[in-house]
Amino acid sequence: xxxxxxxxxxxxxxxxxxxxxxxxxxxxxxxxxxxxxxxxxxxxxxxxxxxxxxxxxxxxxxxxxxxxxxxxxxxxxxxxxxxxxxxxxxxxxxxxxxxxxxxxxxxxxxxxxxxxxxxxxxxxxxxxxxxxxxxxxxxxxxxxxxxxxxxxxxxxxxxxxxxxxxxxxxxxxxxxxxxxxxxxxxxxxxxxxxxxxxxxxxxxxxxxxxxxxxxxxxxxxxxxxxxxxxxxxxxxxxxxxxxxxxxxxxxxxxxxxxxxxxxxxx
Ligand SMILES: C[S@@+](CC[C@H](N)C(=O)[O-])C[C@H]1O[C@@H](n2cnc3c(N)ncnc32)[C@H](O)[C@@H]1O
Numbered sequence: 001x002x003x004x005x006x007x008x009x010x011x012x013x014x015x016x017x018x019x020x021x022x023x024x025x026x027x028x029x030x031x032x033x034x035x036x037x038x039x040x041x042x043x044x045x046x047x048x049x050x051x052x053x054x055x056x057x058x059x060x061x062x063x064x065x066x067x068x069x070x071x072x073x074x075x076x077x078x079x080x081x082x083x084x085x086x087x088x089x090x091x092x093x094x095x096x097x098x099x100x101x102x103x104x105x106x107x108x109x110x111x112x113x114x115x116x117x118x119x120x121x122x123x124x125x126x127x128x129x130x131x132x133x134x135x136x137x138x139x140x141x142x143x144x145x146x147x148x149x150x151x152x153x154x155x156x157x158x159x160x161x162x163x164x165x166x167x168x169x170x171x172x173x174x175x176x177x178x179x180x181x182x183x184x185x186x187x188x189x190x191x192x193x194x195x196x197x198x199x200x201x202x203x204x205x206x207x208x209x210x211x212x213x214x215x216x217x218x219x220x221x222x223x224x225x226x227x228x229x230x231x232x233x234x235x236x237x238x239x240x241x242x243x244x245x246x247x248x249x250x251x252x253x254x255x256x257x258x259x260x261x262x263x264x265x266x
Pocket of ligand 1: 075086116117119138139140141144165166167168170181183187189
């Protein structure tokens, strides 16, 4: 019953659902990933499957209008509007942010990146978990980056810095112990180049954790429609192809999302 109520609320207040009225759209034909010299190795069957699924499902999300206004390339330009969803108190019931942060097994002096940080829902929690360390909050949107900077200042979080990236490069400093990406993987337009840069920024032995929506979550679950969700096995396969080691996938901690744990070889 409680789950049903949460799911009903989440239909309106999803982790990254329908953009606010008036949010700019993007031409669908410009949104598929770009092939190129640094693009995808089409010899790898798993990666082929990954991209085939992405492209097919993206097209499907458009054609059957199940996209709830949600598509891979949609933009998050206005933090003042998105904060109502991202920072909604109801989200904690299914997002369990403290459990997610605990699963990272951070120590107080670590350097951590929050990839696609949005309005800083996880950034502020990560900052509390590494009081002698540092959190780099990355986002594509200048408005989000500015918002997080202001939020960190208001909340007295001196260990938060920001990094405005572009679609193919999060622009992270080297030396990360941990990188966390929540509800963002399915938005990354150029995953091969983007995660190649993440791998470079991680220390040897560093950890990347991707949290995103289960392919088989109920259709009315928070997050994108099923057609846009990326199966956890494809996430792990793609990141393995980029030179990270798949440590484990947790499908139990959260009701609608998985956590994929990838380690940079030491
Ligand atoms: C659904 S929100 C998730 C925000 C936050 N992680 C959370 O859990 O509340 C997705 C965020 O990813 C950002 N994003 C999308 N593509 C990105 C990219 N290539 N690099 C960095 N951020 C990106 C968007 O601007 C948006 O703020």
